[in-house]
Amino acid sequence: MRALSRRLVALVGVASLPLLGLAATAAASTAGNPYSPAYGHTYRHGAVPTREQLGKIKDYEAAHPTATPDATAAGNTLAYGGGIDGIGVTSGHEKVYLVFWGSQWGSQGTDANGNLTFSSDSAGGAPKLQNMFKGLGTGNEAWSGVMTQYCEGVSTGATSCPASAAHVGYPTGGAYAGVWYDNSTSSPAASSGHQIGVEAVNAAAHFGNTTAAANRYAQYVILSPKGTDPDNYKTGGFCAWHDYNGDSTLSGGAVSSPYGDIAFTNMPYVMDQGTSCGQNFVNSGSSGTIDGYTMVEGHEYSETITDQNPAGGWTASSGEENADECAWLNPGTQGGATNVSMGNGSYAEQGTWSNDTNRCDTSHTIIGGGGGTGLSASNPGSQSGVVGTAASLQLSATGGTTPYSWSATGLPAGLSISSGGLISGTPSTAGNYTVNATVRDAAGATASTSFGWTISPAGGGGCSGQKLGNPGFESGNTVWSASSGVIGQNGSQEPTHSGTWNAWLDGYGSTHTDTLTQSVSIPAGCHATLSFYLHIDTAETGSTAYDKLTVKAGSTTLATYSNVNAASGYTLRSFDVSALAGQTVTVSFSGTEDSSLQTSFVLDDTALTLS
CATH class of the missing domain: 2.60.120.260 (Galactose-binding domain-like)
Known part of the structure; x- marks a missing residue:
């Protein structure tokens, strides 16, 4: 035994704030305002300033009017940036993947709605966000309609979109595309922008999105656990930001991706920051504990779909994106934060800028179709089965005009779907499948939903x-x-x-x-x-x-x-x-x-x- 040849060594160890009633006219601008979270950190696109930081931003604007962007409504108008790598906006059905990053989230469980839960998520934010993205585009919610007015394929500098342009998609049937608890290692105590981008690329591989086409309408929300400080947000004066992997200004540099461009969000556990990041901004008591979680992530989601590869999408002359224009507007004011009703509940969201109405709005007519009928495909949640054992699942829809007609792709081998929405048959091949089911109503409107189906091998202990x-x-x-x-x-x-x-x-x-x-x-x-x-x-x-x-x-x-x-x-x-x-x-x-x-x-x- 070679142990004796080794060198022997000793073991070694190794406050509640007054509500702000003005739009955040320089919330993410890098031009001249040293209090902007993006000042000196240009990769922090769409950074949501804390409420205290927004006060400092506005104080600086007031003291330096010639050094700050035009704060008039006309100055808030968004213009198209020409796209980056051919990508301007999310012009298809949005796919949001939630990545709970780091073993500090604790033990994983599942609630009655099929959402992942975590023992260290004391505020219950994880299932709330999963439900929120499942609820978008259902129940006739019109908050998403504000974003559908923006498009790509128009001239750089354009401030409006023709009907023929490729508009931001309406998330009919939900924007939720998947969830991953990456507990393979602990999340860094203070991750860099580059590390967050690497995790987003890892997530694309995990979900099987290994081509540029698979990621064209996707975004990855990297959710850091309680107690961590991603990109030093606790001292950086912000609550979250978004970017894409190819941004060379990322702290630590751009992130290589073999899967095309990857859009991602740095989403801290903002409940750690209390009212600074929106706790009880809309709702009081325990019901408002995670107001900030849904508002801040809704802010970044709306900016990602209108500026997927920043800043090739829609931004103001100040560099602000659509949600920056309306950060921390009081509930009850025009475009102020409110509870947005969806098909599975209501969620605190902020308004976003609308060029059409020249103001912040929380609802808008849906442009480009996809949502006005109220047709919604219900998500049945994750399914499982065994090779050789018959399976049966009836899909359902609400709204629209009956009768419905169903189709589906990605079904496990051996299963098929009837026009009435009954999936049946006997699975023949083990594997992890992603089913995309679409319902069409009698008026021609469609709605879709996606869910996983795991088929285990027969015998052998499964x-x-x-x-x-x-x-x-x-x-x-x-x-x-x-x-x-x-x-x-x-x-x-x-x-x-x-x-x-x-x-x-x-x-x-x-x-x-x-x-x-x-x-x-x-x-x-x-x-x-x-x-x-x-x-x-x-x-x-x-x-x-x-x-x-x-x-x-x-x-x-x-x-x-x-x-x-x-x-x-x-x-x-x-x-x-x-x-x-x-x-x-x-x-x-x-x-x-x-x-x-x-x-x-x-x-x-x-x-x-x-x-």
Whole structure:
């Protein structure tokens, strides 16, 4: 056993405010106002200033009238920016993907409406946002109509749209497209714009949106957990902002994407900031606790669909977007914040700027069709089944003119839909499916809804159990393929997490590489999590990563650790590898050391768990 040749080292550790009654005429302008959240941070497009910060912005405007944008209604008029990469607005059906980023969200659950819930979400914001995006475009809500007046394909500088132009879509049947709890690692305490953009690109891959076409009408809302400070929003004077991955001014630089342009929002857990970010702005008491969450995210959503790749869409001469014009207007005033009624409830939202009426509005005639009939397709929620077991699901719609006629794409193999909306048959192939169902009424109006359908394999235990062999290395040097001396009874020098065997990579203090691999089959349609306990000790000092451990599943790099991550004891690491379902992949650990000073990477109690 090679343990004796390693260098032995000691384990090392590693206030309520008065309501503001004026439009935020410089809320996101970078021109001349040092109190703008975007001043010196131009990637913060559509940044919602805190209520206190808006007061400072307006005080500066009053003291420097020649240095601030035109605050008249004419100066608020939005003009088309010509598009970036051919993208100006979201001119199709909006697809909003919610990404709850970081293990700090806590334990995941599901409520009666099929929404994800989290043990650390003390305010209940997560299910509220999921419901809000499911409710948009239902129940004849007209808040979305304000945005439909804007379009693309017109001349740069245009301030109105012809009927023939491609207008912002109305989110008939809901804008919600999916949700992901990414608990593969913790969310950074203060993530940079670049890190948030990387998470958005990761989300596109997770949802299978791996082409530019798949992301053309999509946006990814990166929701940071309670207690974190994404982009230092708590001291930066803002509540949220949006951007796209190709913005070279992002803190940390533009984010590479093999999937086309990715629109995303930095959405902090604004309940941490209380009234500064809108708590109780519309509703009183406990019912207003998350007013700010829906208002601020509604603000960023409305700006993304009118300026998807900022600033190629619609902005004012000051640089403001449609929602910036109307930030923190009092309830009861023209275009002021209000409860917007949707098909599944009401949600606090702010008004947005309307060129048509030359003011802030909370409702507008829907332009370009898609919403005036009130036709809505009900979302049945996520479905599941098993290969070989018959399935049946009746879809339903409301509004419009009966009779209805249904069609669907993306159904699990073996299932079909009748014109009456009955999905039936016997699933033949396991997998994760996204069903897009469309209903057409007798007047020709249509509405759509999307939902997931997971088909598990027949027999074999389905989606349950642990798939790795010899997971704690207690059977010795079996099942795993390992470099000489990696698997052993090393407890006298590198303690185990449990049992008497572990896997010890590196620790020589000289140029060296150790590997540990095992192939495993992940059944189609299953949720899969790779986990392991990792201990790192080192003789290196400082913050430079000299020695590294790379963890991969197939060709996907899950994480890289180094001497910088050294700590006493073992730490549980876990990763969602559900995207590899239906494949046989090699789980691999590769440790490399440089020419001096040892670093030991010690693994124990591995698992690949299905659910």
